[in-house]
Amino acid sequence: MKRIALALALVLQASAGLAACRGIDYRDHLPPATEARLEREMAATPFSRGNHWVATKGSRTIHVIGTMHGGDSRMARVMRNLRPALASAQAIYLETLQPGMETPDTMPASLASSFLLPQGQELRHLLGKEAWQHFELTARVSGANLDTMNRMQPWAVSMFLVQSGCRPYGFGLKRGLDDRIAGFASRKRIPVGALETPAQALTAIASLPLRDQARMLELELELVRSSKPEDATPVEAYFDQSVWSAFVLAPWISAQYSSFSGAETARLWRQYNDRLLDQRNKRWMKVILAARQQRIVVAVGAAHLPGRNGVLNLLHRQGFSLTRAAW
Numbered sequence: 001m002k003r004i005a006l007a008l009a010l011v012l013q014a015s016a017g018l019a020a021c022r023g024i025d026y027r028d029h030l031p032p033a034t035e036a037r038l039e040r041e042m043a044a045t046p047f048s049r050g051n052h053w054v055a056t057k058g059s060r061t062i063h064v065i066g067t068m069h070g071g072d073s074r075m076a077r078v079m080r081n082l083r084p085a086l087a088s089a090q091a092i093y094l095e096t097l098q099p100g101m102e103t104p105d106t107m108p109a110s111l112a113s114s115f116l117l118p119q120g121q122e123l124r125h126l127l128g129k130e131a132w133q134h135f136e137l138t139a140r141v142s143g144a145n146l147d148t149m150n151r152m153q154p155w156a157v158s159m160f161l162v163q164s165g166c167r168p169y170g171f172g173l174k175r176g177l178d179d180r181i182a183g184f185a186s187r188k189r190i191p192v193g194a195l196e197t198p199a200q201a202l203t204a205i206a207s208l209p210l211r212d213q214a215r216m217l218e219l220e221l222e223l224v225r226s227s228k229p230e231d232a233t234p235v236e237a238y239f240d241q242s243v244w245s246a247f248v249l250a251p252w253i254s255a256q257y258s259s260f261s262g263a264e265t266a267r268l269w270r271q272y273n274d275r276l277l278d279q280r281n282k283r284w285m286k287v288i289l290a291a292r293q294q295r296i297v298v299a300v301g302a303a304h305l306p307g308r309n310g311v312l313n314l315l316h317r318q319g320f321s322l323t324r325a326a327w
Contacts, residue, residue, distance in 0.1 A: 057318070063296070082327070
């Protein structure tokens with residue numbers, strides 16, 4: 001277990017230093033029919049745009065800020081605009097606090113074990129033969145220990161081994177908006193809370209069926225092998241405050257480089273959104289509503305804000321009035 005924890009911590013450190021995103025925004029290359037469908041779905045999705053909203057109910061005020069976990073030079077401007085709202089908060093709530101997640105000597109063994117496949121299972125048996133061959137090559141090029149990778153759940157392999165500066169979400173990423181907000185709170189001595197524990201966050205993603213995790217990893221490996229540019233849509237959509245458009249387009253973008261059927265890709269993304277977004281949003285609401293402070297900030301990944309089961313709509317159902325604010 002110590003060896004696994006060390007390997008995972010080293011991968012976490014590597015993921016913190018990703019290069020800047022050099023891909024393309026696929027929204028600039030949509031066929032008319034796809035663009036029209038995107039606009040229809042965005043219009044039908046509650047709170048589909050905006051990275052900063054203010055929810056009020058009686059004497060309570062909640063600033064809800066959509067974050068991006070990965071770093072970007074544009075974050076400095078965003079932080080300047082958000083400082084007044086952050087400074088006025090009696091407490092700031094982030095998705096989770098991650099003590100000991102980035103150093104090999106402090107990562108708890110219980111967290112390290114959450115990344116592993118059940119006893120007796122191996123990654124090479126979950127991936128197709130061709131996908132495993134390409135995975136072996138990717139692992140060797142990256143310098144990863146293949147024996148260790150073979151014991152990891154596919155989601156963890158995807159998150160930490162298939163490196164990309166165009167991936168704005170994930171564990172161990174630094175200088176994203178969450179990291180900057182946490183630093184601001186520390187300097188200003190504003191209490192910081194967590195909406196879930198690291199174990200709960202890991203359980204959510206590890207709850208995806210292993211076979212589906214493997215298929216999503218194969219999907220990413222096909223992109224790595226293709227000549228298509230990386231997908232910068234999530235990053236660019238975040239900065240124009242319409243991150244949900246990247247999720248709506250994910251199946252179409254995947255179809256540009258993968259052999260997967262449209263139906264399977266759409267099913268995989270629906271399941272991902274349900275486990276990683278909807279279910280966690282509902283659980284977080286218990287913490288948000290139970291907060292004792294009257295003025296708080298809730299800073300979570302921007303994809304958690306939109307949708308019928310998004311944080312904003314769940315607050316609306318609880319009787320809060322929502323107003324879009326400067327970001």
